[in-house]
Amino acid sequence: xxxxxxxxxxxxxxxxxxxxxxxTVSALRGLDLSIAQGEYIAIMGPSGSGKSTLLNVLGxxxxxxxxxxxxxxxxxTGLDDxxxxxxRREKIGFVFQSFHLVPRLSARENIELPMVLAGIDPAERAExxxxxxxxxxLTQRADHxxxxxxxxxxxxxxxxxxxxxxxxxILADEPTGNLDRHTGQDVIALLEGLQAAGxxxxxxxxxxxxxxxxxxxxxxxxxxxxxxxx
Amino acid sequence: MRNADLLxxxxxxxxxxxxxxxxxxxxxxxxxxxxxxxxxxxEGARRYVAEQFGALGTNLVIVxxxxxxxxxxxxxxxxxxxxxxxxxxxxLALSRSLAVRRLAPLIVGLGAVRAAEGADARVREGPVLGSxxxxxxxxxxxxxxxxxxxxGDPHHAAQVCVIGGTIAAELFGTxxxxxxxxxxxxxxxxxxxxxxxxxxxxxxxTDELVIVPIAAAQALFNTEGLFRVLVEAKQRDxxxxxKADAExxxxxxxxxxxDVTVITQDAVxxxxxxxxxxxxxxxxxxxxxxxxxxxxxxxxxxxxxVAQRRSEIGLLKALGxxxxxxxxxxxxxxxxxxxxxxxxxxxxxxxxxxxxxAAFPNxxxxxxxxxxxxxxxxxxxxxxxxxxxxxxxxxxxxxxxALSRR
Numbered sequence: 129x130x131x132x133x134x135x136x137x138x139x140x141x142x143x144x145x146x147x148x149x150x151x152t153v154s155a156l157r158g159l160d161l162s163i164a165q166g167e168y169i170a171i172m173g174p175s176g177s178g179k180s181t182l183l184n185v186l187g188x189x190x191x192x193x194x195x196x197x198x199x200x201x202x203x204x205t206g207l208d209d210x211x212x213x214x215x216r217r218e219k220i221g222f223v224f225q226s227f228h229l230v231p232r233l234s235a236r237e238n239i240e241l242p243m244v245l246a247g248i249d250p251a252e253r254a255e256x257x258x259x260x261x262x263x264x265x266l267t268q269r270a271d272h273x274x275x276x277x278x279x280x281x282x283x284x285x286x287x288x289x290x291x292x293x294x295x296x297x298i299l300a301d302e303p304t305g306n307l308d309r310h311t312g313q314d315v316i317a318l319l320e321g322l323q324a325a326g327x328x329x330x331x332x333x334x335x336x337x338x339x340x341x342x343x344x345x346x347x348x349x350x351x352x353x354x355x356x357x358x
Numbered sequence: 359m360r361n362a363d364l365l366x367x368x369x370x371x372x373x374x375x376x377x378x379x380x381x382x383x384x385x386x387x388x389x390x391x392x393x394x395x396x397x398x399x400x401e402g403a404r405r406y407v408a409e410q411f412g413a414l415g416t417n418l419v420i421v422x423x424x425x426x427x428x429x430x431x432x433x434x435x436x437x438x439x440x441x442x443x444x445x446x447x448x449x450l451a452l453s454r455s456l457a458v459r460r461l462a463p464l465i466v467g468l469g470a471v472r473a474a475e476g477a478d479a480r481v482r483e484g485p486v487l488g489s490x491x492x493x494x495x496x497x498x499x500x501x502x503x504x505x506x507x508x509x510g511d512p513h514h515a516a517q518v519c520v521i522g523g524t525i526a527a528e529l530f531g532t533x534x535x536x537x538x539x540x541x542x543x544x545x546x547x548x549x550x551x552x553x554x555x556x557x558x559x560x561x562x563x564t565d566e567l568v569i570v571p572i573a574a575a576q577a578l579f580n581t582e583g584l585f586r587v588l589v590e591a592k593q594r595d596x597x598x599x600x601k602a603d604a605e606x607x608x609x610x611x612x613x614x615x616x617d618v619t620v621i622t623q624d625a626v627x628x629x630x631x632x633x634x635x636x637x638x639x640x641x642x643x644x645x646x647x648x649x650x651x652x653x654x655x656x657x658x659x660x661x662x663x664v665a666q667r668r669s670e671i672g673l674l675k676a677l678g679x680x681x682x683x684x685x686x687x688x689x690x691x692x693x694x695x696x697x698x699x700x701x702x703x704x705x706x707x708x709x710x711x712x713x714x715x716a717a718f719p720n721x722x723x724x725x726x727x728x729x730x731x732x733x734x735x736x737x738x739x740x741x742x743x744x745x746x747x748x749x750x751x752x753x754x755x756x757x758x759x760a761l762s763r764r
Contacts, residue, residue: 209681210680213675213679213681214678214680216678222677224761228672228673230670241674244360247359247363250363
């Protein structure tokens with residue numbers, strides 16, 4: 129564990145360009161950002177503002193074109209694909225708008241998947257999956273496939289899966305986007321509970337009410353973080 | 359990822375896509391079954407020929423009249439005109455060679471055989487063979503009753519014969535054949551022995567054979583010339599010596615003329631073995647082409663699988679799967695499919711082989727071990743090779759793009 133003074137995430141002058149046709153679009157323009165362990169952050173902004181790109185960079189799914197990214201005090205900018213994959217596996221849990229559950233696997237197996245990929249012993253996996261199923265109220269639904277589950281249940285399975293490897297960072301991309309208001313609130317409560325238990329939670333959303341619940345809001349416009357009320 | 363988990367994951371995919379799995383299994387199965395069956399045919403032919411030659415005797419050198427430059431099939435036929443007969447004395451002279459254990463001169467002809475007494479004398483047209491007492495040992499034959507042709511001067515035509523089991527039953531019914539007389543043409547022979555059942559050998563069914571002394575056969579068929587002389591060498595390594603001696607002796611007796619052909623059983627067998635072995639390999643290889651076609655189907659199915667599972671692959675990457683792990687997942691799928699297809703193919707092939715054996719019991723159809731190993735191996739290797747491209751494509755997918763596609 130890092131000392132309290134070291135932030136979990138430290139971005140310095142991060143840039144990311146995309147070439148669309150013969151035009152170069154800057155999704156991130158020299159971003160500086162520091163996030164401490166245990167923070168609750170909402171990234172907000174209109175579509176095309178670069179918030180998804182920022183989330184992908186934070187989640188090690190995308191590489192910045194320049195700048196430095198220190199995760200847990202370690203520079204991850206120069207790591208190769210395999211090292212990035214391992215870092216994702218150990219440190220980061222993803223929650224997606226469209227859940228991204230594997231349709232042929234049961235709820236139990238979907239939750240187990242990150243541990244399977246990590247090569248964790250089956251006995252230990254089973255124990256941890258049972259625990260997660262209980263924590264997320266999914267025990268009755270453990271052997272159902274995603275198409276037999278409601279949207280809220282699907283997102284709970286996805287969150288349980290994100291937590292399977294006990295990550296220190298949870299990245300949620302519009303986690304309530306495909307859910308009705310009531311179910312969305314349940315899911316947010318669940319995520320906030322994880323943050324209260326010590327995890328760092330970063331949510332991308334364009335819902336101001338949802339963003340308002342975070343401790344800190346990052347407003348993005350044209351690839352830059354702007355002060356509030358921009 | 360642990361290997362057991364990898365297999366289980368792949369098995370879920372394989373079981374999930376019933377139609378595509380069935381298609382690949384079918385294609386792979388047909389390919390493997392074709393290799394197994396076709397090689398069983400070839401191997402059956404090879405073994406059949408080997409058995410036929412093996413039943414002829416051991417360490418045999420065969421002397422035929424006429425000179426043929428080509429080793430192998432039918433020299434007497436190939437040479438066209440017969441130069442000079444091999445006489446009984448020529449044959450007996452061959453025993454001068456120290457490498458020769460024993461020999462049997464041979465005359466073969468067709469004769470009308472009937473029981474000598476009894477009103478309902480049934481006539482049977484069948485092969486009649488003239489030889490000497492050593493014939494039994496040279497040809498590795500056995501008797502079920504009585505004795506074989508007597509020793510003594512081969513020029514003396516004793517009025518005795520040894521007959522096959524079928525002939526005995528047809529001529530004498532259930533009565534004991536020993537001591538009975540039968541008539542071939544205008545000559546009478548007393549039955550002194552019955553051959554044990556030993557099946558066919560080079561087209562001659564021993565059960566339907568009548569064997570008479572060589573001199574009797576010469577008189578019967580009105581010929582001095584022998585059909586061939588079977589010479590048995592003392593040992594396997596003396597076969598070449600026996601062959602050389604036979605050639606030398608015959609040349610000497612025929613005023614320096616090399617007008618006989620001497621072949622060894624081994625040489626003929628080796629030739630047939632080589633030809634039929636190569637043939638089996640060649641047709642097996644042709645059948646294996648169908649496996650390559652199956653491989654292309656595997657590639658197709660895998661490419662579709664990669665395209666359909668883009669978001670799953672993106673997810674696996676987000677969850678921390680490395681490129682190598684993604685590739686292994688796809689290779690596992692391909693290998694599972696190939697193994698399934700190979701198992702089905704081997705099963706169908708062996709079943710087909712049983713059907714062949716049942717239909718043609720004379721020919722020992724059997725897939726050679728190399729086909730049973732090579733066919734499944736080829737299937738697996740083909741599947742792996744044709745999955746390289748799809749697997750690499752999957753492993754190279756950009757997780758951001760793969761996940762954003764809805």
